[in-house]
Structure formats: C-alpha cells, structure tokens
Amino acid sequence: MDYTPPKGMRDFPPEKMALRSWAVQTISSIYKKYGYAELQTPAIEKLETLTRKAGDEIEGQIFRIEGDLGLRFDLTVPLARYVSGTQPAPPFKRFCIAPVWRREEPQKGRFREFWQADIDIIGSSSMKCEAELLVCARTCLLALGFSSPKILLNNRKILNSLAQELKLDDSLVSSVFRALDKKGKASEEKIKSELEKAGLTSAQIAKLFQFIGKTGSNEELLKFAQKEAGAEEGAGELSQLLEYCKGYGFTPLIDFSLVRGLGYYTGPVFEITLSDEIGSVSGGGRYDNLLSAYGKPNPAVGISLGIERIISLLEGKGKSQLPAKAKVVYIAPVKEEFYIYAQVVADSLRQAGIAAETDLLNRNLRKQLEFASSAGYSSVAIVGQKEKESGAVTLRNLSSGKEQFLKISEAIALLQKEAA
C-alpha cells in the first residue's frame, strides 16, 4: 500500500492549512472590499471548452477524463465560458480562488495541482480597470506582510509596434517575444543566438536590445517608445494607466522586456515581484480578444496572485507559525458517566459563541488535562458530581493553574471576557 498522494499533488495537514487559509481569507476579503464577487465553476470542463483557448503546450497538460472532459488548467477559461453564456451586465467583476490542474513535471514552485487567486473585469476598456486590479493585488501583498511589492508594466501594443517597426515577419513575432521574456534569466549572448536562429538580422537584434535595454524614467521610456517604435496608442494607454495609479498612491515601473507567456494578451501586461525575492508572485494583463473565441467579443482584463509562491515565501520568511490563537475551552468529564453533562455544558458554550470540545476517548482526568494543555487550550472546564448537581463547572486556567467554581452562565461570561 502506497500512502503518498499522486505525483505533483500534496496533502495539506492542519498545521499547513492554518497558513494557507489565512492567506486565502486575507486575499478574498480584500477582493470583496474592492467589489469583486465570487464566481465558482466546476473543476471539470468539457474538453472543447478547454481546448478552445489552450495553446498546444497547455493542451498537452490537460488532465483528461472520460474522453470528452478535462480538469480546468486555469480560471480564465471557465470565466470566458460563463461570461459568454450568461452575458452579465458590465462591468462584471469576479474573483475566484481555486485549484487548477496541469499534467507537467513538478519542480520548484510547480505542482500538478495548485491554487490561483484571480480577479477579472469584463466589459470595460478603460485603463481604470488595470489600475484597480493592480492596487487590489498590491493591497493583498501588503496585507500578507510583504513590504515592498514592485510592479512591472509593459504594453503588448508597444511590442507590436516595435515588431512592425522592425518589419518582423508575423511568424517570428511570438518566438521573438518569448526570447525577450528571458532577459534577466538567460545571458544576453544566449538570447541573441536564439534570435539569430529564429532568423533575425543582426541589425534587428541590435535594435531590439537597444529598445528593451533602454533605461530612464517612465516618461522618458514612453517618449522613447513613441519615437522609436511609433507606439502612440500603447504609450498613451500606459501614461493614462500611470495617472490612475498615482491616484492610488503607487507607481509601477515600465519595463519593455516584460512580455508574459500567453499569446492572448492584447494590451497592458503586468507582473509583481517582491524586491527581496526572486520571481514574480502575480501577473496579468488585458485580453480583449479572448472572449470572442467563446462567442461574444468583450473587453477583459485580469490579474492573478500565485498562491503557491506566496505560501512558500511566507514559509521561508518564518511566517509558517501564525500568531497562535489559543483554543478556548476543553470540557473534561471526571468520569465517563458525566459525559452527558459535559455535552450539555459544551453546547451551552458553543451557543454562546465559544469553541468548546470534550473528550471522545474516555480518558481519565489526568490524560485530559495533559491533552488540553498540549493541544493549546487556554482553559479546561472540569465537570463531575459536584458540578452537575449545581449546574456549574470548575473552570481551570491552564496557564495560571487558578480554579473557579462557576455557574455555566458565569463561566460563559468569564470566557467571553477573556476571549475579547
């Protein structure tokens, strides 16, 4: 018998779930504050839905089920299907924090089952959307305890203008973008040789590198893009987006080498990194053409927080221990015959909003105290003959060792006071 979960899948024991739930709840409560409503869709989708958007690469990673079904590999495809089918009134702002599945080789930060936390806005072309998504994601990261999220910004339209300016053949564009995306990860030489192999002239390569290597303030970069690539529209969008971000009190950094893998982005793309860490924890962009693949064209933009990366960064930072919330009270029947009374006490406490637990293993009092102590309870309510007769409990504070003989209602009042 093999007790390990399938390849690339993980169990999350209680001690791990504490941190995960906290992160998920933190994020979802912020999403809600910004007015995003939760949309849940099934884990399983029809294969035709999944493959409509997937590139060849992702298509090979779909977990197939029963011939014509498969597990979702992201949260955007189900969203596109839902929106196309129901056509909700714009702007449709939804969030979704859920697992997705991909059949690929697991490695660092990459699993076959992993969680994404997406927000998307359907039905608006305004750069206000981008700014709102960014501030929302940024707020989440701050709330999770990351002090300095760094937001990188680019626009596919600028890259497209550049490609036009360079007279790049359409068939080359995607492989060129992919090579550019490696800037900072691979050496310049390697990227250059890759581009040569793809069939670019050395003049084109030089111009490309001049472009993506350009440094300066956001304003300078945008002017540069207009002048060198004729990217009027793309630069205009970004400068507007930067204005809106200013209103929220933060400033993204323009980086022309930011591409982002997926082919469906049509406008601004962004990525958030944490300055003290390597790799991005969030990314997204505008995908105005995607929805038309599912029927109705509709402008759309989204951003995704990578839960797995965030969790592993939190764990690495020693935040795996959440501020331990002590469990409140454990009801210890002195003998098994008082279990019924313990139940009554426990339920009274629960109805008063106090988490209460009682013995399921018929343990003697010593064992129960030992258990309650090691399980992190702050107090134990001991119940036996005396207590039952007068509708009371002996409430023992486990850290101080102090005991009080109290009516149930008095005990509730005391526990509520301690909890507050």
Add this chain to the structure above:
RNA sequence: GCCAAGGUGGUGUAGCCUGGUAGCACGGGGGACUGUGGAUCCCUUAGCCCGAGUUCAAAUCUCGGCCCUGGCCCCA
C-alpha cells in the same frame, strides 16, 4: 522529455563506502498516578520505495521502475 542528487518506523535521522542481529530522538498507545496537566521513569507501537540480478547471505553491490528534491526545456 533531458540531467543530477536522494528514498530507512508517523516525523527527523544513524547504518551503506568495507554485504552478516536495523539503532537513536521525537511522536502515538499504556502504566507508575481512579477528581487535577506540561516533569520523570518503565512498557509498548511501528520501518529499509517496488521489482529483478549477484551472493551461503543485500538496507548495503548491480540493473530497471516509481516517487521526491533541484536544474534544463517549457510555462503563469
């Protein structure tokens, strides 16, 4: 798909090179102690990833597989 390093009770590990009784710590269960805990002591539980080969004998050597960790390819 490719490359490298690994896989020993539930967890963390020793043993492997040099084949010969699998050891330690923590955890779990019980007791010392039948209405008062965290300590201590004792008892107990439970393991060599799978398969083949070499050998009188394999956790140990060889090969294959699976899984895991990291890197590449790829990818949010």
